Amino acid sequence: MLVVDRYLEDYVVGETRTTLGRTITEADVMIHAGQTGDFFPHHVDAEWCATQSFGRRIAHGTLVLSVAVGMTAGDVNPQAMSYGYDRIRFVRPVFLGDTITVRAEVVAIRDSAKNPAVGHVDEQVTVTNQDGDVVLALTHLYVVNRKDVG
Amino acid sequence: MLVVDRYLEDYVVGETRTTLGRTITEADVMIHAGQTGDFFPHHVDAEWCATQSFGRRIAHGTLVLSVAVGMTAGDVNPQAMSYGYDRIRFVRPVFLGDTITVRAEVVAIRDSAKNPAVGHVDEQVTVTNQDGDVVLALTHLYVVNRKDVG
Amino acid sequence: MLVVDRYLEDYVVGETRTTLGRTITEADVMIHAGQTGDFFPHHVDAEWCATQSFGRRIAHGTLVLSVAVGMTAGDVNPQAMSYGYDRIRFVRPVFLGDTITVRAEVVAIRDSAKNPAVGHVDEQVTVTNQDGDVVLALTHLYVVNRKDVG
Amino acid sequence: MLVVDRYLEDYVVGETRTTLGRTITEADVMIHAGQTGDFFPHHVDAEWCATQSFGRRIAHGTLVLSVAVGMTAGDVNPQAMSYGYDRIRFVRPVFLGDTITVRAEVVAIRDSAKNPAVGHVDEQVTVTNQDGDVVLALTHLYVVNRKDVG
Amino acid sequence: MLVVDRYLEDYVVGETRTTLGRTITEADVMIHAGQTGDFFPHHVDAEWCATQSFGRRIAHGTLVLSVAVGMTAGDVNPQAMSYGYDRIRFVRPVFLGDTITVRAEVVAIRDSAKNPAVGHVDEQVTVTNQDGDVVLALTHLYVVNRKDVG
Amino acid sequence: MLVVDRYLEDYVVGETRTTLGRTITEADVMIHAGQTGDFFPHHVDAEWCATQSFGRRIAHGTLVLSVAVGMTAGDVNPQAMSYGYDRIRFVRPVFLGDTITVRAEVVAIRDSAKNPAVGHVDEQVTVTNQDGDVVLALTHLYVVNRKDVG
Numbered sequence: 001m002l003v004v005d006r007y008l009e010d011y012v013v014g015e016t017r018t019t020l021g022r023t024i025t026e027a028d029v030m031i032h033a034g035q036t037g038d039f040f041p042h043h044v045d046a047e048w049c050a051t052q053s054f055g056r057r058i059a060h061g062t063l064v065l066s067v068a069v070g071m072t073a074g075d076v077n078p079q080a081m082s083y084g085y086d087r088i089r090f091v092r093p094v095f096l097g098d099t100i101t102v103r104a105e106v107v108a109i110r111d112s113a114k115n116p117a118v119g120h121v122d123e124q125v126t127v128t129n130q131d132g133d134v135v136l137a138l139t140h141l142y143v144v145n146r147k148d149v150g
Numbered sequence: 151m152l153v154v155d156r157y158l159e160d161y162v163v164g165e166t167r168t169t170l171g172r173t174i175t176e177a178d179v180m181i182h183a184g185q186t187g188d189f190f191p192h193h194v195d196a197e198w199c200a201t202q203s204f205g206r207r208i209a210h211g212t213l214v215l216s217v218a219v220g221m222t223a224g225d226v227n228p229q230a231m232s233y234g235y236d237r238i239r240f241v242r243p244v245f246l247g248d249t250i251t252v253r254a255e256v257v258a259i260r261d262s263a264k265n266p267a268v269g270h271v272d273e274q275v276t277v278t279n280q281d282g283d284v285v286l287a288l289t290h291l292y293v294v295n296r297k298d299v300g
Numbered sequence: 301m302l303v304v305d306r307y308l309e310d311y312v313v314g315e316t317r318t319t320l321g322r323t324i325t326e327a328d329v330m331i332h333a334g335q336t337g338d339f340f341p342h343h344v345d346a347e348w349c350a351t352q353s354f355g356r357r358i359a360h361g362t363l364v365l366s367v368a369v370g371m372t373a374g375d376v377n378p379q380a381m382s383y384g385y386d387r388i389r390f391v392r393p394v395f396l397g398d399t400i401t402v403r404a405e406v407v408a409i410r411d412s413a414k415n416p417a418v419g420h421v422d423e424q425v426t427v428t429n430q431d432g433d434v435v436l437a438l439t440h441l442y443v444v445n446r447k448d449v450g
Numbered sequence: 451m452l453v454v455d456r457y458l459e460d461y462v463v464g465e466t467r468t469t470l471g472r473t474i475t476e477a478d479v480m481i482h483a484g485q486t487g488d489f490f491p492h493h494v495d496a497e498w499c500a501t502q503s504f505g506r507r508i509a510h511g512t513l514v515l516s517v518a519v520g521m522t523a524g525d526v527n528p529q530a531m532s533y534g535y536d537r538i539r540f541v542r543p544v545f546l547g548d549t550i551t552v553r554a555e556v557v558a559i560r561d562s563a564k565n566p567a568v569g570h571v572d573e574q575v576t577v578t579n580q581d582g583d584v585v586l587a588l589t590h591l592y593v594v595n596r597k598d599v600g
Numbered sequence: 601m602l603v604v605d606r607y608l609e610d611y612v613v614g615e616t617r618t619t620l621g622r623t624i625t626e627a628d629v630m631i632h633a634g635q636t637g638d639f640f641p642h643h644v645d646a647e648w649c650a651t652q653s654f655g656r657r658i659a660h661g662t663l664v665l666s667v668a669v670g671m672t673a674g675d676v677n678p679q680a681m682s683y684g685y686d687r688i689r690f691v692r693p694v695f696l697g698d699t700i701t702v703r704a705e706v707v708a709i710r711d712s713a714k715n716p717a718v719g720h721v722d723e724q725v726t727v728t729n730q731d732g733d734v735v736l737a738l739t740h741l742y743v744v745n746r747k748d749v750g
Numbered sequence: 751m752l753v754v755d756r757y758l759e760d761y762v763v764g765e766t767r768t769t770l771g772r773t774i775t776e777a778d779v780m781i782h783a784g785q786t787g788d789f790f791p792h793h794v795d796a797e798w799c800a801t802q803s804f805g806r807r808i809a810h811g812t813l814v815l816s817v818a819v820g821m822t823a824g825d826v827n828p829q830a831m832s833y834g835y836d837r838i839r840f841v842r843p844v845f846l847g848d849t850i851t852v853r854a855e856v857v858a859i860r861d862s863a864k865n866p867a868v869g870h871v872d873e874q875v876t877v878t879n880q881d882g883d884v885v886l887a888l889t890h891l892y893v894v895n896r897k898d899v900g
Contacts, residue, residue, distance in 0.1 A: 021641060021645040087234070088238065170498070191772075335482065338523045384539040639751065641826065671787065
């Protein structure tokens with residue numbers, strides 16, 4: 001983990017990052033159930049899942065989201081601050097044993113309406129499973145300092 | 151945890167749920183760092199945090215989000231499926247030792263453009279700390295079966 | 301999780317609650333070994349277990365007990381306090397991958413010998429596996445406030 | 451951890467074991483909440499606890515029980531099998547930061563009514579905090595093989 | 601866990617201890633990744649591992665080391681202090697599901713060059729898998745008080 | 751986490767890496783006790799520690815080692831393989847709440863006696879606390895592929 005200063009002027013629309021893969025394990029799901037208190041049968045009852053159309057246990061949406069966002073946390077940039085997400089969509093279930101990879105692309109760079117010293121960077125985050133199917137999509141929102149405030 | 155069937159017709163705009171409180175602990179933050187691989191110094195380096203304007207360690211945004219959504223997971227409703235979130239905003243930091251409570255209010259009920267058998271329910275989720283300050287806001291999106299498809 | 305006041309007069313012998321299922325995973329067993337320090341080979345040595353009559357790893361008794369009691373923790377009742385258990389019996393082993401459900405039945409309501417303002421409620425807790433076999437039984441003991449102390 | 455064969459004839463009423471101490475930490479409580487799904491405010495809401503007569507967060511009864519029984523798990527005895535507990539009583543609350551020690555004493559050795567090849571050993575388990583106050587008591591029940599069945 | 605005083609004079613070159621077995625689970629690996637922040641694909645990406653010569657996920661070296669050293673932590677000896685390790689070698693990979701056992705042998709007892717009141721004990725630690733293959737070797741270094749300093 | 755090919759020829763004696771800081775928490779210690787089964791009172795009994803010269807709980811040596819090595823796990827280098835450590839020395843205790851940083855310096859690059867296609871890289875790893883005191887030192891050993899084997 002490195003500290004790298006990147007200012008608003010350093011971002012380019014279209015730049016992308018792609019992570020290595022990570023297998024979502026039964027242990028991940030149990031730890032996430034334990035962290036959130038969400039023990040819905042979709043996640044922790046293998047017998048009941050076997051009677052449902054999806055057939056087996058599914059990772060929590062917030063687990064896939066948390067891991068995927070964490071996988072994109074590379075360098076520490078003191079000039080940028082994450083302030084939210086837009087349009088989080090759980091497109092397909094992630095099953096125990098699935099392996100996800102994450103692609104993040106800068107899709108918008110905008111001035112701030114309120115503060116000329118900063119701007120906004122939107123990063124489109126796309127999570128795919130081992131079959132190449134998209135399982136989760138979201139837009140990650142950053143506010144980033146300008147180098148030249150002028 | 152109970153299984154309760156609630157159909158689209160059973161939801162009412164303005165209905166609200168409020169959770170009990172939960173203290174976000176140092177253990178929560180370490181477990182979340184471990185689950186996501188996000189060991190940013192904002193979360194795990196007390197010495198560095200003491201040199202910053204915010205002064206002490208901050209919970210991960212995805213931790214607060216995951217716990218808050220988990221706290222609203224009450225009855226299992228086989229007629230509803232969560233499919234995403236809109237406008238997640240991390241309004242204020244949550245520090246280790248802060249106690250959060252969550253309020254969820256149905257703010258919109260809409261027809262589905264594609265499928266007359268279902269509709270959409272939007273739930274506004276608001277997370278506050280022990281001082282009553284909002285720390286996180288988001289809209290939770292559900293697709294819900296109609297009872298009378300007719 | 302709701303807060304619901306239930307007084308001694310509100311309990312009825314024979315009333316029952318039944319939980320959804322939960323699969324006891326390898327992760328559960330490792331986390332429980334880690335919490336308790338009990339790394340007996342019955343729980344953590346798959347090779348040795350394969351040489352024994354039971355054939356595979358078994359969940360700790362205290363794991364099954366803790367999870368089962370936790371599964372019955374529904375509403376918070378400020379009028380009741382759990383003070384112990386009687387006759388805990390580990391009737392059959394729970395193997396990794398087994399799914400348990402819990403049934404709790406009020407089997408006795410008694411006056412307090414010492415305090416007319418409270419009474420005792422005994423709840424019989426029965427844990428079964430996916431084959432319907434009982435694996436654990438215990439009596440959960442509560443002291444509950446009377447509404448009418450007179 | 452050693453494997454030591456102890457037969458029914460090797461047990462003596464009055465023999466005792468005493469463990470070292472263990473501090474029950476906030477991390478223990480969060481991990482136990484996560485394992486059991488019991489997020490009752492008594493354990494996880496510091497703000498609410500501060501408004502109650504007990505004043506601060508309390509460890510789960512099943513946490514204290516599981517840790518205490520685990521602390522008495524010394525040698526592996528292939529001749530003995532734990533089959534249950536009697537009269538578990540949560541005598542005093544254990545607060546986060548309290549340090550417990552456990553004393554186990556053989557209080558009864560009995561013939562088996564059904565099987566002459568085995569007998570029963572009852573071990574009284576007493577858990578005390580750093581002030582010497584008893585916080586938990588229970589009887590641990592074992593069935594133990596006889597050396598001389600003849 | 602017992603407290604047993606063993607002085608330098610009580611150690612004998614050639615004395616050995618052997619542990620019971622422990623299966624290294626997927627949960628162990630995820631917890632270790634979470635503790636260390638090491639999410640290298642060798643440990644957490646089952647898909648990528650399947651494309652490599654070793655074929656499946658491998659436990660972290662520091663996991664095997666930590667568990668193996670922990671397995672040799674028997675009695676507490678107030679007269680000895682562990683101060684380091686020499687020649688740690690990861691001889692073979694440990695795969696998820698492998699079961700390890702540990703053998704520790706006193707291989708050297710030496711005077712201290714600086715302090716006549718203590719001496720050094722070197723313990724050779726050898727970790728083997730279920731096939732009897734050595735997977736890890738190291739020398740554990742202790743400084744131990746003499747009984748007779750005179 | 752990036753995949754970066756670095757061959758033996760790319761390493762230079764004297765090159766150094768320095769990590770950000772990480773606070774070793776009570777949760778880290780409990781999770782490590784749970785992973786290793788090492789519940790020695792030095793780590794988990796605050797009352798007993800208060801009676802000792804060191805005065806408070808100490809992190810496990812293997813915890814500090816595992817975290818420190820994990821903190822140096824930056825890019826994935828397919829051309830290098832870690833095969834062991836030399837001269838691990840626990841120089842000073844790490845207390846709960848201490849913050850460590852890690853410095854890694856290439857101190858030796860050597861030919862392989864057996865295989866001309868590879869060489870050895872030794873990295874000296876030094877762990878310091880928030881006071882700048884060294885708490886742990888070790889040499890991390892890698893075998894690295896040559897680019898030009900010819």
